[in-house]
Amino acid sequence: MIETKDKLFGIVDLNARFELTKFKPVRAVLKSRWMPLLPILINLFMFVIILLAAFTGGLSAGNYNFGIMIVWILWWVLLMMMLVPGFSRAWCMVCPFPIFSDWAQRTRLFDVKPGKLGGLGLKWPKKLSNMWVMNIAFLVTTFFSGFMTVLPIATFILLGIIIIGAFVIGLIFEKRTFCLYLCPVSGFQGLYSQFATVEVRRKDWEICKNHNPKTCYVGNEKGYGCPWNRTPFDFQKNTYCGMCLECLKTCPYDNMAINLRPPGVDLLVDTKREPRGLDEAWKAFIMLGIAIVFYLAFQGPWGFFKDMVRGVTLPGYLGYIAFHTVFNLLIIPGVFFVFAYLSKRLSGNTEVPLKSVFTNFAYTLIPMGLGVWMGFSVGILLPNGSYILRVLSDPFAWGWNLFGTAQIPWTPVLTGIMGYIQGAILIVFFAFAVGYGWLLAKQIYADVKQAKRGFIPILTFLTLITLVFLWLFVG
Amino acid sequence: MKITKPIVIAITLVLTIAFVALVYFGMTRARGAPVAVPPLQRATLVSHYKTQSLDLTQDVALADWADIPGTAVELVYQAMIPPWSKGLIPAVTAKSFHNDTELYVYVTWKDESENRALGVGEFSDAVALMFPLSNDAPPSTLMMGFMGKQGVNVWHWQATQDTEFWSKKSVSADAYSDFLYPFEEQETLTIAKSPLTSAVSDLLAVKVTTTTAKATQNVQGRGVWDKGAWHVVFKRALKATNAKEDAAFAHGARKLMAFAAWSGDKGDRGGRKSISDWVQLEFR
Amino acid sequence: MMKKKIILIAMAALGAACILIALIGIATPATAESPRERFFEVHAKRFEYAPDTIQVNQGDKVTIRLVSEDVSHGLYVDGYEIKTAAHPGAEGTLTFVADKTGRYTFRCTVTCGEFHPYMVGYLNVEPNSRLWIFALLIVGVALCSAVIVLR
């Protein structure tokens, strides 16, 4: 946990923590090997149904397909609106995809088999041990969003590739390499979980310092060494912690805790081991850009753009891909670069490298991006959420009626006040972005005077981007 | 079992091939059981050039049409807009020719009974031709000419009107109705009519429920019922009198058209009819 | 030093004013221009409406005639919670008084193809007070935070 004297908005104590694991039953549950195995197994069953529905659904209407609806309405929206901002990488905790490679590596599903893990166990190259591969993987995945979110079989193909990829990568590389550096949805979860209100951290450094060997890293008979290759005894950022709960089991001193915390604390962490980086900055740009493009394509009224996204003609589709790529990888970062440059110029500081100003301030886009994605998700969930009730009762469109909700018609909910909800979300997350922007400014520029001046361009950028999204949502 | 390199390669290959095969299988059945879809085959009605012209004031002479090849046009129940047809006329046979100034279309179909009069529960046999007014109209929706704003020109021949016009006989009982009407089971209202100028109503429509009589009636027609079949001849000037209201024809051109037929004794009237798909009319 | 203070005070006042105006804006609905009867013929085809944006003023009596150009489509207006549907050859109509201001999305109600859930258009009921309220709030928050930081 980093010690900071800074207070968010000048009032919120960023060192405040509330330990959830201090309650005995909570700790007992989390230390059981059924946790998270049992939720994973239940989730695995869910995804078997999703895959079956997506496969049998073929090219039929996605809005009546269990696979499409659960993945793109329920899961995606839950991820953006609750799981990531609230519970960090809780999705990774219950994600069923790596269970097969875990099983192959450990040769046990439930028990702990001490000793070396199976599989080839190669190390992932250091140069790629960052978000770049995931940035590209996610961007490429979004090229196909016009198919995946509406064609059941396209969702099947995506999930199939992820499942097989996770398994094969798990056989070749050590531990959760796939989750850490390859999974398309891992990247933004890692990035945005820095904002989460929950964290897994060690409690007392004194205990860890004298504990050898560090069982949280190497494992013992109670559990495996951190599958996510973290050092639970001293990591400070949520980014790459998959919340698999192994360290809670392997720590003989119960020195690992799950804490509630003020949102966004990790944004201020910049250490040698967990530095801020251009990879995460670009992840933030890509997420922001995708939100804009997706809004234009899926919630805007422009038919020609929809035709491009759904690939009516090949030139149109390639045009969309080109625009999408350039917009996300170059234009958004380019615009931000201008403001970062202005920030440096205005601050009068000549020592701080421009790259550092650019990278560090990019972290203000984490709360911003989370906010716009929440707003976007509201626009998907409220009009289309009622489909979920239907597909729960008739998951394969075979005429079933499991829970008596198969006849519920499409019913938009609260769409009249949707604009207010989206506007309110934007303002809240704009405030967080500004709050952390100021704290980051103080980190970047040694001198408070410089920080003040250097902060102004960033504040301007954040205001403008918020106004852009406001215009998109309600304008 | 220790996982070695060859095993990983083998697993990867097997999984990839199995997945690709599964996706391929899924794609072939993505819209249900795969069947070969026959290519679209639109019936073509050829209108040959002839120097002949017909006089409709005389009765329809079947001999005039005997050696012109006919096109069989399949009809189906009109089952899109209620009320739906009650009986089906499965097909009509159409023939056509044109001379320098006139177009002739001949339609024949089997009908066991000749219904030339109207009354309560008694309806007229009829046949209609429909042409889109726009020459480049796409062969999309044919429901009463919903083909963009220009709409369609409909030539509606009715046996009752034929009797009235050619035989100068009154066909109506005191009350009748021949179109969609909310009280159709108790049809008792008389409907005012303008004096007849033809056995064929020359109509305009832009969509369902918009059929409107044109101000100028340009189409003549005459029908004869013979040995269990109707033979109806339509005649119109090749040139359109008013391009906005009349279908335009020209030697060497192509035009979309559609057919509809009514069987009075089965209760057909108004929207209750048998209809065809688009037919290509070709002038040679 | 004096100059800076004056600027800061001015900014704070402006920011506060923005927020205040926004809050007043929420409480009092804008007064409408004289209402008119408005008629729109909206053509629906996969997966767009033409026109895709309908511009009206608060209080207008709006009639939308929905014409489908290919398959069955529908039109549901967010906020007003009314809908109609159209087949090719059979159109739908809906009439309402545009008493709620803001931009509302109208959506297709009949599954018309794979992109059906994304088939939307906008109904703009002027004045779009929602946009201005939130824009003022955002600018106000920005100005106030600038003042807090720079002070």
Added chain:
Amino acid sequence: MKIKNEPIAVAMLILGTIVAIIGILGFENYRRSAEYTAELTARATEYGNWYPNTITIPYGKPAKILIRNIDVVSHGFALPDFQIAVMEIKAGESAVIEFTPDKKGVFPFVCTIWCSNRHMEMRGQLVVE
């Protein structure tokens, strides 16, 4: 005796995957053959038309036909000779028609909603024998 968790976990995994898939597909197969006389799939002409294009049901016995619209647009089902119709079956939905055929022969059924440019070709035959 200590409960062995490992086999339980493995059993749950197999139950949730392979057994679930086989079970669901098998159950649906049984349900359809037990409940319905015939099954009809609605799709636009371009995508294969009514499938199967000809269905045969026995004369005089109550028939129960499942019609599934697996297309992305609405279709409808009309069997005019028996005055039976389902005006609209929305994409992804299914309808069931029940009737007792009181005449023998071949009867056409058609789609009732303009579903594509080849809508007029979307028809099939019901054979009662």
